[in-house]
Amino acid sequence: MASFVKVGLLLVVVAVFAGLNLSAAKLYTVGDSIGWTILNNPNYTAWASGKTFHEGDILYFKYNKQFHNVLEVTKEDYNSCKSGSPSATYSTGNDSITIKTAGHHYFICGFPGHCQIGQKVDIFVGGGKAPAPASSAAPSASLSPAFIPSTAPSASSALAPSSGAQLSVALSTIIEVVTMTSAIVLMGL
Numbered sequence: 001m002a003s004f005v006k007v008g009l010l011l012v013v014v015a016v017f018a019g020l021n022l023s024a025a026k027l028y029t030v031g032d033s034i035g036w037t038i039l040n041n042p043n044y045t046a047w048a049s050g051k052t053f054h055e056g057d058i059l060y061f062k063y064n065k066q067f068h069n070v071l072e073v074t075k076e077d078y079n080s081c082k083s084g085s086p087s088a089t090y091s092t093g094n095d096s097i098t099i100k101t102a103g104h105h106y107f108i109c110g111f112p113g114h115c116q117i118g119q120k121v122d123i124f125v126g127g128g129k130a131p132a133p134a135s136s137a138a139p140s141a142s143l144s145p146a147f148i149p150s151t152a153p154s155a156s157s158a159l160a161p162s163s164g165a166q167l168s169v170a171l172s173t174i175i176e177v178v179t180m181t182s183a184i185v186l187m188g189l
């Protein structure tokens with residue numbers, strides 16, 4: 001039973017970090033549930049275009065290593081699908097690549113024909129590191145003046161909705177953790 005409690009506590013710690021660290025470095029599974037493949041005509045350009053990548057984020061390439069790999073290449077090699085001189089090669093099938101610099105990062109599959117039919121992705125990272133958790137209030141606070149009516153209530157009332165929203169996110173995380181812990185402890189009993 002004690003081991004169940006230990007596992008429960010570990011999960012709590014993990015969940016708290018995952019829940020409270022929402023705006024820190026993120027892990028992106030390339031292609032999401034499809035992964036890194038040529039099946040079903042994945043469009044990795046579309047996959048990347050909806051995302052804002054930051055330095056420190058992690059790209060997770062999941063694929064069958066018998067059929068695919070991941071090469072980091074230059075823009076020219078990306079455009080022409082040349083796999084002969086990659087700056088890095090990954091081939092485990094479970095590759096986590098941390099983005100360490102701003103700018104474009106070009107990845108292709110080196111297996112013949114795969115890049116040409118779309119197994120390639122351009123990850124663009126803007127300047128600056130991922131915002132620290134403590135600064136997460138800044139974006140919503142900077143948006144709030146737009147919502148202040150011309151009769152100008154105090155700044156504190158304009159900020160209230162966003163801090164309320166953050167509180168409810170924190171509360172739902174805590175509720176989730178408590179629910180999970182009690183389920184695990186009950187299993188142990």
Ligand SMILES: [Cu+2]
Pocket residue numbers: 037038067068069109110111114115119
């Ligand atoms: Cu491939």
